[in-house]
Amino acid sequence: MSNSATDSPLAPSTVWAARGRRTGPAPEEVLRQNLRRLKDSETLDDFAELPVSEQTPERVFEARWRVAVSGDVTVRARLTLLPVRDRAREWEWTLVAEAESPWDENWPSPVTMFWPEEPREGRTDGEPGEPDEAGPHWDLHHGAPGLRLRAVNALPSEDKAMRRVIRNAAREAWEINLVVHEAMTPDEAGRQPLARLLPPGLRDRVVEHRAAPEQLRAVNWALRELGVWVPRGGAVIVPPDPAPAGYDGPEYSVRSIFLDGSEPTELIDVLRRCAALPKPMPRSLDQAVTALRERWTLLTLQEQLARERELVAEYSAALEAMTKSRDLYREAAEQAHAALAAYRDTPATSTAVPGAPAASPFQQLTRAFGRFKGGAKGARPAAPAPNDPAYDGHEEHVGHEGHEGEDTAEEAADRTS
Template sequence: MPSTPTDRPTTPPTLWAARGRHAGPDADDVLRHHVRRLKDDEVLDDFLEPPVAEGAPERIFEARWRVPGEVTVRARLTLVPVAGDGSEWTLVAEAEQPWDQSWPSPATLFWPDTPDAAWDQEAATGLPFRDLNLLPSDDKAIRRLFKDAVRGWAVHVVVHEAMTTDERGRRPLTRLLPPGLRHRVVEHRAAPDQLRVVNWALRGLGVEVPRGGAVVLPGHPVPPGYEDGDFCVRSVFLDGSEPTELIETVTRYAALPKPLPDGLEEALTALREQWQLLTLEEELARERSLVAMYAEALEAMTRSRDLYREAAERANEALAAYREAVPDPAPDSSPGAPAGSPLQQLTRTFERFKGSTRALRPARSEGDGEDPPGTSGHEVS
């Protein structure tokens, strides 16, 4: 089984997060209509569509509501168009205390909870959350599907049918999960004759599904505490009854402290640091915080200025004391006293040396010419 990286921060227990796709156009209009209706019905305390930079493709929606116990939840949904027809959405919600899976799903507080909803598709695989998904017939396609599944944000469960089921056995098991998990779990259903192929495809993940049972895929990176067998259910009865053991296993896996998957840290930071849907009390607290920050900065600047002035005064005092102790020498006014830079003094020395050598050279008369070759310049007697 792949080892778990230790350099990623852990998902906070107060967090609920999901990524999905909306098939078709007008996803932003669907969102606006739904959140306005929930605000009018007082399901939401408030919502806001913050402005984005001109030309930016994404749309942002913020909403705030309260769950039982008067716990406030703040949520931010980002909607980005994708190639073709549709949009990808990222939803991050954070509560004032650890998340309870019995609370309403944040997805249904942004999107309409209807059977034919176009938004109900998991981002990594494109499969619906609230329906069972039959595995493809091709072996390599199954392997690719599982590889994509563990790299997403959702919890993926593989269920094997020990025998061909009737209509009751083909009902999705995710509908029986707590509300907070119904839009975070994807169910994959393997036919009776696919057991060997499925376990071959799962070999790279270090897990396998029992005959007539189920397994929760480990995710990527693998969360600490996940061990082969701990999230495996030996048998699942597909007769319409509630699969209590499977529900407990999925809920337990969802509660594990997991490393943040790719992209979630940035989404959580945006929720916390770019939040704009403030109450009056929050706006007042933010302004007080800004005033305190500015006052602290001003105090630091004043303190720095005072320290600089004090250092300058001490430097001037030290300079005055030095001048009193060591008086300035009298200037040398003699003609030969060197002045200027050392280079200038050296240049002047060479000039004086050249002048003295010219004075020592014997003068010639105007009629004297050069000595002819081979003579010494003296007459021969």
């Protein structure tokens, strides 16, 4: 069991979610009829059925209604219906609703806004997965087969099977799993599910597991690895997996439950506190919430106008960014052309070796002095002037052809005269 709450985002307090199975033919027609009836009675503001895609057999329905006393809080809900593979007349449904304010458990259940209310509540003592006239049509879709909403789910008599049911029910559950122990064999009223006594917003979010009087030791053995236990004649909430940060399982238990049809006020308080916890979202729930927010199509005129304005603002920002990028590119291109033109107009003073690093100004100055020094060593010293004390009248001359010791004809005539 993983108790880490850092692997997934927290579920928003405005989100209500449930999932289940629908048995029977043509569930999409049942949805259409119920949605149309609720819209005609002004319970719903509007509903829509998305076009069927050829890539997937799922059916998607959207509905919008208002809650609270003043009716100023809007709820948007999305139900996805998908046929179960290799099972005729059985469908999986996923329902996610989001309100404009934190969810109030006294608001109507979103399930009843899609599926019709049916007085088929009671104990399920048959084989798991088999339809039962005492159970609702919307069964809980979970890793443990046969679990149902708004019904009493008797725990298996075999210890290992009981442990498997409880462990699978806790893993990545969307719902609140409640284990109730019967202190004594209840009467007809005690065999009724507790869901009918819960507030509407909790009614379809609680899965009731019922342990018989003789199963107290076995059920506590199954709950031991989760760190909780159920008191005799009481109830406990199965810790979710992953559990919220700082979750203390024993705090969410009730010492006694009177199965006589009276309102279980202490249990309702515990369920409310558990439902209000900032719990990590399972990956499947995160995907469903994202689909509700990003693929919503049932818009009012004001919402359509607001969306169009958002699109215009996004297009304007994108166009401004493109214009700015174009101007920057043009400025960079002009600077590159100007630099290239200046380079072409400048005469080359030396031949650079390809790949050699450019010389620094100090190195260039040093090389210039070196060339000047080398040129001075090879130059002939200038002859002293006649009035120079070093002049003795016998200087060697260099001829026009560059041969030393040879005099011109005029110089020879001057010496002989």
